[in-house]
Amino acid sequence: MNAPTEAAVIKQHLIDPEICIRCNTCESICPVGAITHDSNNYVVDVDKCNWCNDCISPCPTGSIDNYRKVLRIKAYSLEEQLGWEELPAEIPSSELAAMAGDAAAQTVSDAVPEETATPEPVSDPSGQTQLNTSALGATLPPWSAAHAYTNLYGPKSAQKTVTATVTGNVRVTEVGKTAGGDYDTHHIVLDFGSMPFPVLEGQSIGIIPPGLDAKGRPHHARQYSIASPRNGERPGYNNLSLTIKRVLEDHAGQPVRGVASNFMCDLKVGDKVEVIGPFGTSFLMPNHPRSSIVMICTGTGSAPMRAMTEWRRRLRQSGKFEGGKLLLFFGARTQEELPYFGPLQSLPKDFIDINFAFSRTAGQPKRYVQDAMRERAADLALLLQDPNTYFYVCGLKSMEEGVVLALRDVAKAAGLDWEGIAASLKRDARLHLETY
Structure with missing residues (x-):
């Protein structure tokens, strides 16, 4: 017979504040809203976390991959976690057993909590259910990506900085x-x-x-x-x-x-x-020479797109670039605020297909990257079906939903099975979201 619930020992999901770089990846991807933060720490709500592990792979430092075994009734509160400078020490098993009693000690489990919060579907004004965009992003790199080295320097590395x-x-x-x-x-x-x-x-x-x-x-x-x-x-x-x-x-x-x-x-x-x-181990470009890359960004979200474009340009100069399309959708408030506007204009048109979108140009209607994407619906529909095409989205969090909705609309307008395509984009690591 199991011990009473209030005496149970649980595995509480925690974030290591020493190696967390406060990038917001975990909070943005958590499907049940269990992660929150203040100006000091990112923390996990024990009453909401269902141990789905969606946040584990995307975390760039591994700070999210931590837990402590605790008595359920003495689980660490959000207030306690927000004040931490480091994780608390492990509680010895003998001490846990003494706290919970012999019967409860035998039920120590790595299982999820018995009751978890299930988020209600969210509807937009039209009555349609909105997409859980974070759940669609890949957590693994493309199959052909090069091996990434991580955490060579940091608080818990041999050399701190x-x-x-x-x-x-x-x-x-x-x-x-x-x-x-x-x-x-x-x-x-x-x-x-x-x-x-x-x-x-x-x-x-x-x-x-x-x-x-x-x-x-x-x-x-x-x-x-x-x-x-x-x-x-x-x-x-x-x-x-x-x-x-x-x-x-x-x-x-x-x-x-x-x-x-x-x-x-x-x-x-x-x-x-x-x-x-x-x-970072997942937001990596494919190395397959015939792979196509669709890059969608705003502002300084252009940084990884510039890196990918420049690597492809150098491969092309060396004669090692065998094809594959580069399609860029780049947004800013005005042309003046767009990083690298001049250099982008000088890139060969047969090398990269560039589409700009400006939302605050005087005398012009607001135009966002998702609007530019819909204008290229025919091309995007073909690329969505191509298993060698990879999509990268980087910029403010507010752009994420609009971009994914645009991809959905493009697919549906072309008569494609969006649900099947969305599943393949995640499964085959073809859609990568890095928003903040």
């Missing part, structure tokens, strides 16, 4: 009324000298800003996607580049000075930066 030297810092957006002067975006090149730092297109790194936060503690690392290909911004050198926008207001329009973004945008050549990582 690696020091990189700034070898370039160039503004890549125009100055104008809509650019807002200080709301600039920079292309920053970091060199690692003799320290090994292998990366792939689609990976990211963590930057640790100098100084202390409001509580007198060292700043948490900020995550940035790598904007250069695997052989470096400057080929043959141990370097990489980042695309960073200076943050002076939050998503609600409230004034805020981004600690890391302002630090990075103000760097001079020769300055030093503390780096951890690299991170």
Whole structure:
């Protein structure tokens, strides 16, 4: 006979605050809304978590893959977790047994909680059920992707950080009324000298800003996607580049000075930066030479797309590029705020098919990346059916649903089985979502 529920020992899902880089991947992908955060930590609600493990693979650092066995009635609350600087120590089995009693100790289980919260379907104003877009994104890399190295440097690695030297810092957006002067975006090149730092297109790194936060503690690392290909911004050198926008207001329009973004945008050549990582094992480009890539991004979400495009361009120059399409949908408020606008215009049209979308051009109707996608419905319908085509979405979280809905509409308009296609996009690691 099982022990009473209130005496049961459970496996409580927890996030390690020491290695979490606060990238929001886990919260955005959790299908039951069990993960939340404050300015300090990301935490898991024991009453909601059903151990579906959807958050495990996408986590770039492995911080999400942690638990502690605890007495159910003494499970760690959200308030406790939000105040942690490190995970609590394991409770010895003998102590758990004493707490729960012999009968309860025999029921120690790795099973999910007996009662879990099931989210109600959400409907839009038309009465149609909205997509759970996060559940559609792949958690594994394409089958032909190169092997990614991760967590070479970090709080729980042999070496905590690696020091990189700034070898370039160039503004890549125009100055104008809509650019807002200080709301600039920079292309920053970091060199690692003799320290090994292998990366792939689609990976990211963590930057640790100098100084202390409001509580007198060292700043948490900020995550940035790598904007250069695997052989470096400057080929043959141990370097990489980042695309960073200076943050002076939050998503609600409230004034805020981004600690890391302002630090990075103000760097001079020769300055030093503390780096951890690299991170990411799923948002990787395919290596199959005939694979096609559809890239959908906004703003600095262009960083991994630039990396993929540049690697393909270098392969083409070397004669190793055998085909496959590159199709880019790139959105911003105005042309002036679009990173790399000039260089993108100079790329050969037979190499990459570029579609811009601007939502705040004076005298013009608002146009978003999903609008540009619908205009290319015929091409996208063919690519959705092609098992060698991979889709990458990167930018603000608010764009994710619109993009996936556009893909759904394209499929349905072409008479395709969207449910079957959506399942294959996830199963075959063809749809990758990285939004924040």
